[in-house]
Amino acid sequence: MITVNSGCKKIKDDELQWLLQALAAYDVGAYFESTQDGHMWLAYGELDTWIKGTGQKNFKQWYQALSSLDVAHTWIFGAQQFSDQKPSHGLMQGRWFLPKLVVHIDSNQSLHWYQYSRTRQTFDYEQWLAPFRTMTASVKIKNSILTQQDEQDWRQRTTQLIDTLKQTPTLKKVVFARQRHLQLASNLSIPRIISRLKQQQANTYHVLLKSDHEWFVSATPERLVKLVNHHIYTAAVAGTIQRNQQYNRDEELAQHLMQDTKNRAEHQFVVQQINQQLKDLTLTLNVPDKPVILQNQQVQHLYTPISGIKRPKVTIFDFVDKLHPTPALGGMPTTTALAYIEQHEKYPRGIFAAPVGIANLQGDGELVVGIRAMHFDSQTKQAKLFAGAGILQDSSAEEEWRETDLKFLPMQQLIEDMLND
Numbered sequence: 215m216i217t218v219n220s221g222c223k224k225i226k227d228d229e230l231q232w233l234l235q236a237l238a239a240y241d242v243g244a245y246f247e248s249t250q251d252g253h254m255w256l257a258y259g260e261l262d263t264w265i266k267g268t269g270q271k272n273f274k275q276w277y278q279a280l281s282s283l284d285v286a287h288t289w290i291f292g293a294q295q296f297s298d299q300k301p302s303h304g305l306m307q308g309r310w311f312l313p314k315l316v317v318h319i320d321s322n323q324s325l326h327w328y329q330y331s332r333t334r335q336t337f338d339y340e341q342w343l344a345p346f347r348t349m350t351a352s353v354k355i356k357n358s359i360l361t362q363q364d365e366q367d368w369r370q371r372t373t374q375l376i377d378t379l380k381q382t383p384t385l386k387k388v389v390f391a392r393q394r395h396l397q398l399a400s401n402l403s404i405p406r407i408i409s410r411l412k413q414q415q416a417n418t419y420h421v422l423l424k425s426d427h428e429w430f431v432s433a434t435p436e437r438l439v440k441l442v443n444h445h446i447y448t449a450a451v452a453g454t455i456q457r458n459q460q461y462n463r464d465e466e467l468a469q470h471l472m473q474d475t476k477n478r479a480e481h482q483f484v485v486q487q488i489n490q491q492l493k494d495l496t497l498t499l500n501v502p503d504k505p506v507i508l509q510n511q512q513v514q515h516l517y518t519p520i521s522g523i524k525r526p527k528v529t530i531f532d533f534v535d536k537l538h539p540t541p542a543l544g545g546m547p548t549t550t551a552l553a554y555i556e557q558h559e560k561y562p563r564g565i566f567a568a569p570v571g572i573a574n575l576q577g578d579g580e581l582v583v584g585i586r587a588m589h590f591d592s593q594t595k596q597a598k599l600f601a602g603a604g605i606l607q608d609s610s611a612e613e614e615w616r617e618t619d620l621k622f623l624p625m626q627q628l629i630e631d632m633l634n635d
């Protein structure tokens with residue numbers, strides 16, 4: 215049995231800041247913001263948790279057991295691992311949790327809170343928030359990046375991959391990733407991360423998952439799937455070029471990307487596969503035949519929004535099973551590309567490039583792809599940044615190195631700007 219207390223109010227001026235301070239105080243929590251529809255979700259504590267490989271039921275069984283309770287207004291938060299081929303640890307292993315408290319701020323700035331418990335408890339939202347209102351922002355400590363480490367041999371491994379693609383006509387595309395490790399002198403702050411993301415990345419999702427000393431942060435532009443009232447929304451995001459606002463060259467670069475055969479081919483793989491895989495789960499599907507440009511702070515992508523009506527009884531996780539990993543994150547064909555990634559990427563991906571987000575117990579929700587992301591360990595003060603690029607046989611290792619450099623920027627800039635806060 216799960217009981218729910220709930221309430222609704224107008225958000226006060228500084229209330230989001232207090233709510234973020236509260237998030238920093240909890241061992242387990244989450245923040246999920248979709249800037250497109252103006253919704254923010256905050257999750258605190260865990261009433262129930264699913265972690266892979268802990269001898270529990272599999273995820274679907276866990277979700278079904280919760281869903282059978284049929285409690286309205288109940289959301290789970292979390293992420294699944296990119297693939298189960300490589301062992302990851304801690305948060306990077308993936309976890310889903312039913313929080314003790316959820317706060318939802320909608321686009322009208324109305325705040326809805328939902329408190330869950332297994333025993334009937336009374337709950338006073340204002341009383342809960344009070345201690346976090348008086349908390350002063352953490353004392354300023356001059357922070358700095360002590361060391362930065364990149365995978366210097368990545369270009370060489372990418373050249374090898376390009377050779378393999380040339381020699382293996384059946385292998386069409388592999389999304390190849392690398393990491394950058396930054397050692398910081400002192401800690402980051404969760405309220406500042408979210409404030410900065412809002413300032414710097416106006417056009418992306420803002421996601422933070424917290425499990426003890428581990429945080430996963432993402433400013434992803436990429437929706438994997440959103441399900442609401444029988445409608446399904448997904449998108450192909452693949453094909454990348456830089457921006458150049460300084461000299462007003464964004465438009466010219468976007469045109470170049472639109473006309474580039476390599477990028478258009480890479481994009482079309484993704485559209486085709488999504489289209490094919492959604493057939494069984496949908497009644498209607500609308501797939502535009504040409505991409506448009508999606509502009510983020512640092513890069514522009516080819517973007518095809520795809521939408522439709524789902525079949526009855528299909529949940530968001532059925533869509534995840536079909537869609538993940540799309541060729542935008544894995545490659546084509548998927549199994550061979552995944553095996554290549556497993557063998558040739560230096561580190562396991564964990565939840566990088568994997569589904570992360572929020573779902574309710576009726577099967578609706580929104581999951582995004584955890585890219586433009588970092589893992590931060592507040593004990594060791596190490597940040598691991600992730601970036602990958604789709605490699606085809608006519609790719610250039612040098613260009614893909616530069617593309618992945620650009621894809622590090624959202625997290626790199628977030629950190630660098632926070633050092634001066």
Ligand SMILES: C=C(O[C@@H]1C=C(C(=O)O)C=C[C@H]1O)C(=O)O
Pocket residue numbers: 389436451452453454515542543567585586600601602603604605621
């Ligand atoms: C893998 C990443 O990005 C993916 C790869 C892209 C590409 O190769 O053009 C574009 C968007 C994402 O689907 C990343 O940002 O790390």
